[in-house]
Amino acid sequence: MRPGPFLPIRALTGAITLFFLAQTAPAQPQHGIAMYGAPALPPDYKALPYVNPDAPKGGRVVFGNTGGFDSLNPFVQKGTAPWQLRFWGYESLMGRSWDEPFTLYGLLAASVETPPDRSWVEFTLRPEARFSDGSPVTVEDVIWSYETLGTKGHLRYRGFWSRVAKIEQTGPRRVRLTFNTPDRELALIAGMRPILKKAQWEGKDFTASGLSEAPIGSGPYVVTGFEAGRYVTLKRNPDYWGRDLAFRRGTENFDEMRIEFYGDATVLFEAFKSGALSAVREFNAEKWQRQYDFPAVTRGDVVKSEISNQRPSGMTGLVMNSRRAPFDDWRVRQALILAFNFDYINDTMTGGVQPRITSYFSNSPLAMRPGPATGRVRDLLLPYAADLPPGALDGYALPEGDGTARNRTNLRAAMALLTQAGWHVVDGELRNAEGEPMRLSVLLRQADGEMQRVVDLYTQALRRLGIAVVADTVDDAQYTTRTAALDFDLTSFRRDLSLSPGNEQRLYWGSADANQEGSRNLMGVASPAVDAMIDTMLTSDTSEDFTAATRALDRVLTAGAYVIPIWAYDVSRIAHVRQMKYPADRLPIYGDGVEYMPDAWWWQEN
Known part of the structure; x- marks a missing residue:
């Protein structure tokens, strides 16, 4: 655990100072990029600081959503897809560390390069990067993904595309984006766009896929089954290309993850109490104190965990x-x-x-x-x-x-x-x-x-x-x-x-x-x-x-x-089966975000 809430703030202040001192440094490929200063982790880092690098692989977990879904494409405006899909099955050129205010490390990209004014950014793809069907991730896929999401994708992707003056291939595995407006953050946002397979959509309408076809991604999980409005099952790809990356070490540990859908939160909670779900996030402190005393909790089969954070209230x-x-x-x-x-x-x-x-x-x-x-x-x-x-x-x-x-x-x-x-x-x-x-x-x-x-x-x-x-x-x-x-x-x-x-x-x-x-x-x-x-x-x-x-x-x-x-959610409250573990001694400054569970969790019987 961290000794107090002010250490990250001091670190952030120092990083900002380093950032402004580094403005005259020449552009050169780097293993990561930070909004302020240099990335905290060195090029030869072994794992993200808030994960258990030796976490075992295995186990099956079931999570619950309320409502339903009518699409497996989380990247378009039309339809409602399970919100977890874009985090579990897809990747971007860079991945975010949740223990720094805003720092990205290479994922699909081996390196990133940008000039001091960040008027452009260039990525070099890893030669081993693969989609879930085994085909290589190419510069052509990257360019197609940026253009398609920027013009036909969900509105959240279009604002960034309007600030791109040019995207071009600059080498066999290199792609450069040049921006049309002064904005230091654009180089980082560029690294976070999901990359999809171009060939999948030749002769098809990307915006109208609905339940008929899920986009092919490069992430560690793939959809293996679903019933409209009822459940979606994803399994860890045994041939996942990035399993040996330092960025992925100790993460993506469950063999299978299933999302069950319920009409409302009350029904979902009853399903959890009966053992149908593996974990729930509870947002009501009084309910946490009064209603989480059912037999499974008393027996120790369900554990109540509280995870602090140091992020703004929102x-x-x-x-x-x-x-x-x-x-x-x-x-x-x-x-x-x-x-x-x-x-x-x-x-x-x-x-x-x-x-x-x-x-x-x-x-x-x-x-x-x-x-x-x-x-x-x-x-x-x-x-x-x-x-x-x-x-x-x-x-x-x-x-x-x-x-x-x-x-x-x-x-x-x-x-x-x-x-x-x-x-x-x-x-x-x-x-x-x-x-x-x-x-x-x-x-x-x-x-x-x-x-x-x-x-x-x-x-x-x-x-x-x-x-x-x-x-x-x-x-x-x-x-x-x-x-x-x-x-x-x-x-x-x-x-x-x-x-x-x-x-x-x-x-x-x-x-x-x-x-x-x-x-x-x-x-x-x-x-x-x-x-x-x-x-x-x-x-x-x-x-x-x-x-x-x-x-x-x-x-x-x-x-x-x-x-x-109303009230702030200053502490994340997660009730989970005892076999689900997380590294409680090394919490990130962002605490429990949408990617923390399941990314940093693992299954352990004893």
């Missing part, structure tokens, strides 16, 4: 669609935040154990500081003062309740804001100047029982303001379609954020995609200040500028009152 809660009235008025959004009695709801839902999210980057050095903006943060924001939400410059903090279940103090403040915005209570209903009542719809997944209970409690408070609320609960397919079409008033929201935020920020809150179908900018924020802060983050010449720009972005988003925040 944002979880109910997002408001600011594209439509009444959410286009910040006063209405702030009033809805005031009406949310966090202390009471948190105590009811989690026993008051989980801390509140206070901003998008809370729990990290990148979070906005209390009080008025000062120094470089203020300098960055001042040119946009006329368009900033109230509090962005002078200071903003989430409202605190008065300690009562009825939350009268904040409800009065909420009503005052609503009155300023032109809303008045008439015959028990909150109405605007045209006499139209405020009626809100909250779009929820059927499987999200926790958020449904949160909304039930929240609805009681809104009724006291004369606001009618309807919970619109739909299945996964409808939810995906509705959110992609931006068809909602409020909906559940989660954005994970890293210690090295970059181009993904454009997807989350950039104005370019704010009104585009399939946008990840669900709140619809279209702010010149937000765009400028993201630009500054991506082009900063000093570590101080980067941190200031991130803190400024945090201020604008938080003060904009686009999301009603």
Whole structure:
């Protein structure tokens, strides 16, 4: 275990200093690339620092998803694929270490080369790299993958492609991407695009594969069976090309992994209790304390593990669609935040154990500081003062309740804001100047029982303001379609954020995609200040500028009152069968992410 939370921060500061000292170094092939400084691991490293390099291979594990699926292609906009597929069966040129803020090491690529200004990046493929069918991974496959995903793939891939001026083969196993915009992170993002087999799709429509055909990848697992909407089975490829790589040592240890699908989280939990599933992640601290005392836990057949992390809190809660009235008025959004009695709801839902999210980057050095903006943060924001939400410059903090279940103090403040915005209570209903009542719809997944209970409690408070609320609960397919079409008033929201935020920020809150179908900018924020802060983050010449720009972005988003925040998931809680092991003595700074389990876990009978 690490001695404390500040060691990685000191390491990050040192890395940033090294980065700026190295700006004049000539381009040359390297085994890895870091956003700041040099990679922590040397070229001859033996394994990632947070894995057990001697972990045994074997075992069969079963995980559970809620909802269903109608596609085996996780790289296109159409359809819903099991989210795990793109992590288990596919690889990129570089792989990420989760013990560094943002560092990549060679995977399909043996080396990476880029000039000091990172205006281009060049990769050299490993000669032994193979797809799961045994065919070699070629430069032609790489170029086809970038072009196809960038033009026909899921929206998350297209933003990067728009910043590529040219992609070309520069040698038998070398490929270079030249960028059309100053952005130091693009060289790293280029290393993280999935590589697919070009020949598979000749004469076929890549975007319409659905369940008929899964893309061929180079990853350690392949789909060996499925039943639409019920299960998917993947087995470790015995001929996996990369099993001897240092990057892969001690990872990808299970022989077989199966994903079972359930209608909701309650049914999934009962399946776990009965022994049908091998592990579950629990996001509710009170449930963790009260409901994980079933016989298998008592016998020791199921183990409860808690995994800490040092990453930003991110944002979880109910997002408001600011594209439509009444959410286009910040006063209405702030009033809805005031009406949310966090202390009471948190105590009811989690026993008051989980801390509140206070901003998008809370729990990290990148979070906005209390009080008025000062120094470089203020300098960055001042040119946009006329368009900033109230509090962005002078200071903003989430409202605190008065300690009562009825939350009268904040409800009065909420009503005052609503009155300023032109809303008045008439015959028990909150109405605007045209006499139209405020009626809100909250779009929820059927499987999200926790958020449904949160909304039930929240609805009681809104009724006291004369606001009618309807919970619109739909299945996964409808939810995906509705959110992609931006068809909602409020909906559940989660954005994970890293210690090295970059181009993904454009997807989350950039104005370019704010009104585009399939946008990840669900709140619809279209702010010149937000765009400028993201630009500054991506082009900063000093570590101080980067941190200031991130803190400024945090201020604008938080003060904009686009999301009603709930609690932070500061600790990952995983219940698992006793045979599933992980290296608890060497946790990465990112803790339990989407790839940590199963990547770093193994099966051991005794």
